[in-house]
Amino acid sequence: MARPVRFEHNRWLGDKRSMVVHDLDATDDACAVPELLASEQFASFGPDQLAEARNRGYHACRRCARAATA
Numbered sequence: 001m002a003r004p005v006r007f008e009h010n011r012w013l014g015d016k017r018s019m020v021v022h023d024l025d026a027t028d029d030a031c032a033v034p035e036l037l038a039s040e041q042f043a044s045f046g047p048d049q050l051a052e053a054r055n056r057g058y059h060a061c062r063r064c065a066r067a068a069t070a
């Protein structure tokens with residue numbers, strides 16, 4: 001799956017609705033990243049790290065971010 005153009009400089013993409021954060025290096029269709037971007041209920045992080053997402057209350061996506069958390 002291609003990385004969304006508007007997030008080409010970010011790895012971590014948060015969903016404000018579910019408070020889940022996705023790893024754009026590993027997302028699959030089930031992550032529904034295009035739908036998330038269309039909803040505009042997404043968040044980016046600075047620094048662009050899983051730890052920062054967690055500090056802001058996000059949980060790692062079980063599909064794409066699992067490897068990064070193992």
Ligand SMILES: [Zn+2]
Pocket residue numbers: 021022023027028031061062063064065
């Ligand atoms: Zn995901």
